Amino acid sequence: MTPNVLILRAPGTNCDLETAYAFEKAGATTERIHINRLLENPTLFEPFQILCFPGGFSYGDDVASGRILANQIRFHLAEQLQAFRDAGKLILGICNGFQVLVKTGLLFPVDEPEGPWATLAWNDCGRFQDRWVELTVHPQSKNVFLRGLERMYIPMAHAEGRFVTRDAQTLAQLEANGQIALQYSPLTMPRWEDASEKYDANGILAFPDNPNGAIANIAGVGDETGRVLGLMPHPERHIDATQHPQWTRRREQPGEGECLQVFRNAVEFFR
DSSP states (O other): OOOEEEEEEOTTBOOHHHHHHHHHHTTOEEEEEEHHHHHHOGGGGTTOSEEEEOOBOGGGGOSSTTHHHHHHHHHHTHHHHHHHHHTTOEEEEETHHHHHHHHHTSSSOOOSTTOOSEEEEOOTTSSOEEEEEEEEEOTTOOOGGGTTOSEEEEEEEESSOEEEESSHHHHHHHHHTTOEEEEEEOOOOOTTSOGGGGBOTTSOBOTTTSSSOOGGGEEEEEOTTSOEEEESSOGGGSSSGGGSTTGGGOSSOOSSOTTHHHHHHHHHTTO
C-alpha cells in the first residue's frame, strides 16, 4: 500500500512544499490542503493515512506560535483528529506544527484544572535561532517515525521552541509513558573534550547545543500510542546528502540525508 499524506496548510505556512517533497521521496503520495477546506468539509480527512502539520508561521504566530490554528482544530476538528489517530493512522508536527500539536491536546492533556502538561516558550536567549543541532532518540521512545534511528544532525529555526513542563512530576510522567522522543545532544567534539562540562546542574545542555534551553533537552515529544510525533527541528531540510552544511568535506558521501528515514518510517508503517 502506498500511503496518502495530507499536508495541512494555513495562512503563513511556508514549509509545506519541502515536507511534501520529503514524503514523496520516501515513497508516499501527498496533497496540500488548506485548513479552510477542512473546516468546510471535515470528511476530506478520510482518504489519508498520514497527516502532517508543517513548519512556518501559521497566522503570523499572532497571539502565540500556532495558537490560532490549534484553536481552529481544537474547537472545530477535534473529533475528526481523534478519530484519525484512533484509526491507527499517523500524525507528524514539525516546528510550527509541533506548536500546534502541543496546544490541541493530541500529545497530552491541555485542559486540566492545573493547566496544560507542557508548552513551548520563548528561547532562553530571547531571540530567533537558525542553526544545525544534534539530536538523539530517547532510549525509551516507541515512536513509529523514529524506528531504527539513534541520532540525527538536523537544522532548526525557531523563536518559541523551549519545551517546559508544568512541574517535575509531569516531566517524569512523560518519560514513564515513553513520550519523550528526541533530545538535543552535544555536537561532535574533539576526543579530549569532556561532554559532561556542557551540562548545567539541572542536566540542561548549554547554548548552542541546546538552542532554546528546553527542559531535559527535549526537542521532540510523541503521544502514548507512538503514532503521533511533534518536533521543533526540521527533518524535511536534511533529506539529501548535499543539504549537509559540510557535505563537500565529508569523506563518505551518503546518497541521502540522515532525516529521510523519519519519512520512510511513516511510509513503511503502512506496507
